[in-house]
Amino acid sequence: MYKIGTLAKKSGYSPNLLRVWEKRYGFLQPGRGSGGQRLYPEEDLRLLLVIRRELEKGRSIGELALLGRAQLLLTAGAAAGSDAAWQPQPGSGEPGEYGAFVAPLVEAAAALDLTALTLGLDAAFSRLSPDVVVHRVIAPAMARIGGEWRQGRVTVAGEHLVSSLMEYRLRNLLEASGPRVGASVRQAPVICACFPGEEHRLGLLSVAYCLARQGLPVLYLGASLPFAALEVSINQAGAGSVWLSVTGPEILQSSRRQFINLISAYPAVRFVLGGQAVTAEDEQLSNKGCRVCPCPFPLPDGIVPLLG
Amino acid sequence: MYKIGTLAKKSGYSPNLLRVWEKRYGFLQPGRGSGGQRLYPEEDLRLLLVIRRELEKGRSIGELALLGRAQLLLTAGAAAGSDAAWQPQPGSGEPGEYGAFVAPLVEAAAALDLTALTLGLDAAFSRLSPDVVVHRVIAPAMARIGGEWRQGRVTVAGEHLVSSLMEYRLRNLLEASGPRVGASVRQAPVICACFPGEEHRLGLLSVAYCLARQGLPVLYLGASLPFAALEVSINQAGAGSVWLSVTGPEILQSSRRQFINLISAYPAVRFVLGGQAVTAEDEQLSNKGCRVCPCPFPLPDGIVPLLG
DNA sequence: GCTGTTTTGTCAATGTATTGTATATATTTT
DNA sequence: AAAATATATACAATACATTGACAAAACAGC
Numbered sequence: 001m002y003k004i005g006t007l008a009k010k011s012g013y014s015p016n017l018l019r020v021w022e023k024r025y026g027f028l029q030p031g032r033g034s035g036g037q038r039l040y041p042e043e044d045l046r047l048l049l050v051i052r053r054e055l056e057k058g059r060s061i062g063e064l065a066l067l068g069r070a071q072l073l074l075t076a077g078a079a080a081g082s083d084a085a086w087q088p089q090p091g092s093g094e095p096g097e098y099g100a101f102v103a104p105l106v107e108a109a110a111a112l113d114l115t116a117l118t119l120g121l122d123a124a125f126s127r128l129s130p131d132v133v134v135h136r137v138i139a140p141a142m143a144r145i146g147g148e149w150r151q152g153r154v155t156v157a158g159e160h161l162v163s164s165l166m167e168y169r170l171r172n173l174l175e176a177s178g179p180r181v182g183a184s185v186r187q188a189p190v191i192c193a194c195f196p197g198e199e200h201r202l203g204l205l206s207v208a209y210c211l212a213r214q215g216l217p218v219l220y221l222g223a224s225l226p227f228a229a230l231e232v233s234i235n236q237a238g239a240g241s242v243w244l245s246v247t248g249p250e251i252l253q254s255s256r257r258q259f260i261n262l263i264s265a266y267p268a269v270r271f272v273l274g275g276q277a278v279t280a281e282d283e284q285l286s287n288k289g290c291r292v293c294p295c296p297f298p299l300p301d302g303i304v305p306l307l308g
Numbered sequence: 309m310y311k312i313g314t315l316a317k318k319s320g321y322s323p324n325l326l327r328v329w330e331k332r333y334g335f336l337q338p339g340r341g342s343g344g345q346r347l348y349p350e351e352d353l354r355l356l357l358v359i360r361r362e363l364e365k366g367r368s369i370g371e372l373a374l375l376g377r378a379q380l381l382l383t384a385g386a387a388a389g390s391d392a393a394w395q396p397q398p399g400s401g402e403p404g405e406y407g408a409f410v411a412p413l414v415e416a417a418a419a420l421d422l423t424a425l426t427l428g429l430d431a432a433f434s435r436l437s438p439d440v441v442v443h444r445v446i447a448p449a450m451a452r453i454g455g456e457w458r459q460g461r462v463t464v465a466g467e468h469l470v471s472s473l474m475e476y477r478l479r480n481l482l483e484a485s486g487p488r489v490g491a492s493v494r495q496a497p498v499i500c501a502c503f504p505g506e507e508h509r510l511g512l513l514s515v516a517y518c519l520a521r522q523g524l525p526v527l528y529l530g531a532s533l534p535f536a537a538l539e540v541s542i543n544q545a546g547a548g549s550v551w552l553s554v555t556g557p558e559i560l561q562s563s564r565r566q567f568i569n570l571i572s573a574y575p576a577v578r579f580v581l582g583g584q585a586v587t588a589e590d591e592q593l594s595n596k597g598c599r600v601c602p603c604p605f606p607l608p609d610g611i612v613p614l615l616g
Numbered sequence: 617g618c619t620g621t622t623t624t625g626t627c628a629a630t631g632t633a634t635t636g637t638a639t640a641t642a643t644t645t646t
Numbered sequence: 647a648a649a650a651t652a653t654a655t656a657c658a659a660t661a662c663a664t665t666g667a668c669a670a671a672a673c674a675g676c
Contacts, residue, residue: 005650015651017636023653024635035644037651053483059314060661062634066309066347112544114527156537157529157544160501164530168483171476176317193468199507199531219422221465222472223507229464236420236465313661323662325625332624343633345662368672370623623672633662644651 001031001039010119011048012126025065027072047073052122056130056169058176098136101128105141106148109158117165130173131213134206138166142202163202170205174212174220188240189217191233193225195246195275196255203275204245211243227255227262234269241270249277263288309347312338319356320423326356333373335380355381357427406444409436413449414456417466425473438481439521442514446474450510471510478513482520482528496548497525499541501533503554503583504563511583512553519551535563535570542577549578557585571596 008015019038022028027047030038050072054064064072101124108117124137145162148154192208194201201223212218219237221230234242244259246252252259252273263271263285273285274293282292316323327346330336335355338346358380362372372380409432416425432445453470456462500516502509509531520526527545529538542550552567554560560567560581571579571593581593582601590600 003651014637016638019652020636033644035651037644058317060311060634061636062341062345063309063311063314066341112527112541155540156534157501157541160530160533160537161527164528168476168479171479175476193465219420219469220472222468225468226464229468232463233420233465311662322626324627327663328625341633343662345633368623369625618676619674620676621672621674623670625668625670627666627668629665629667631663633660635658635660637657637659639656640654642652642654644649646647646649 001041002045004030004038004040007040007045007048010045012052012123013048021061025061027065027069043073049122052126053172056125056172056176098128098132098140101133101137102141102144105137105162106144106154109141109145109162110148110154112155112158112161114161114165117162121165121169125169131210134170134173134209138170138202139206142166163200167201167205170202170209174205174209174218189219189237191219191221191230191237191239191242193221193230193233193242193244194223195244195251195259195273196226197224197251198246198248198275199223200245200247200275203247204243207243207245207274227258231262231265234266239269241272243272243274245275246273246277247275252277260285260288263290309339309349310353311341312346312348315348315353315356318353320360321356329369333369335373335377351381354427354430357423357430360423361427406436406440406448409441409445410449410452413445413470414452414462417449417453417470418456418462420463420466420469422469422473425470429473429477433477438517442478442481442517446478446510447514450474471508475509475513478510478517482513482517482526495525497527497545499527499529499538499545499547499550501529501538501541501550501552502531503552503559503567503581503585504534505532505559506554506556506583507531508553508555508583511555512551515551515553515582535566539570539573542574547577549580551580551582553583554581554585555583560585568593568596571598 002010004015004018008018011018013021018028022030022038028040028044030040030044033039047069051061051064054072055061101120104116104120104123108114108120121133124133128137142163145154145159149156149159190211192204192211194204204222205220208218208220219233219239221233225233230242233239259273267289271290272293273290278292285292310318312323312326316326319326321329326336330338330346336348336352338348338352341347355377359369359372362380363369409428412424412428412431415421416428432441436445450471453462453467457464457467498519500512500519502512512530513528516526516528527541527547529541533541538550541547567581575597579598580601581598586600593600
């Protein structure tokens, strides 16, 4: 049994909000202690985490209240919170104001701790806007994990665990945001894919999310798309622009020639090449009409002018 | 029940347009909440997705309004079954009673139609149990798409689009099911990962989902996990069993020797190797204590005894 | 071709509802 | 006494409802 402060910390919602939700919607009906204090069962924490997931997907709390407690617990994504409490260490020597969110994720990767990882992500999503989580928490966390991996403090397994879960959460955001391909106003869709041979999808997903948030119809095609398939896709979907992500310089180099040929064949399509492998001063590509965007996780502000 | 904003996001039509359609044509007649807000049932979302499909085919909204709601929903169901022109072909598995769900997915892959794909998956998930969807719809659909790809009727892009979305949906199921690592009762976790070099995750995800549904704590580590990292993970997580998935025979062959070494080093850990690359009569692996499971999407019935 | 009408999607103005947060005050726990 | 909690109320930002107007496109007739 949790008291309201404990539940608040574990779920990421303020005690005030928990009380208000109880009064307004009634899906939390905690028992009371001798002095009238609310005592919540473990299940309530799971319910709150489900609610967080659904809110992330864009639904409103009123809707969820209509669904009712049983259906929420049954159908939606449940994350079991265990005793691994997440403590927001304010200003614990971490650089930047979001270090308190980044550090637990890196530690969870090192310890292969799925629970801590989930709690850390929940904490970040509950206190920060999705954009900030993507660019100020997830991106630095992945960069840090990469660094720790090179130093042998995080294994490939830890990196896989984290990137897999983050991919899921980002995908969740992507599904929730904006109209999809085929929406009412026929707008040329944006194709998002990884360069042939590229398997890292996180940067691409963050770009896709930013684009979708701007109301653009995004066709997310995932990792390592061969140029032949990309070409067919452009024609088939009538794409107006194509975002490609590539992190390994050698991957870019090995298909560079073919890429330039592709650009030249479709002058009406706007190509954007992003990712760590890209250098901003790549004039050969720029001259061919391909925008380059070295930042693996472009800031929302940075994207608007690129597409304006 | 959806409020208008949620329905707008999910259907791709603006809240304004939904209200205007309701007034002009009346095929959406949502109930009202206590404050007068529109509340749409799940069926309305399906109807809107059908409407979009029809609009894209060139019909006008006025025409569709004349048809009426029931007929719209009905014709869509019929189209999913017959219009798809999916004929059972010898040697590629029996059509079974779920062909009506499989065919639209294959078609959506061929047409790069994200909307149809989402609609098809929604239809399957809303009418069938998750297990049936995984093993009777998704698995055959992927197999069929693979076949169409070899015949050039589906591009790599189509395959990517479908497998990416299915991965997300499966991941959703995995997140929703059962206790995770670190849950209250400390149980030895099951590590699920792809063989080194293997990038296909769908089969692995379906296995992970089946295991999680049985209440096992699953540590899902995704694609291509090197043996060194796997070994660290086993120790770090105290894994009781390890599921590995491998679809390409050449991938298995290239690391077979190392894998056998790994098995021998951990006699207390139960290893299971699954995927299309595995042959049931692989006695060399069986004798070393590694269970083999050739089916890429093991049926729920088939899994229970393996772990019992 | 041109013009008028219908269809169809969008937008603005105004009022209400929802929803997260904050305040004030009393009570309980530590 | 200090911190945490309970209750009630207030408030601002956002989302929603309603009405009416408006523009682009499709279509009819000339």
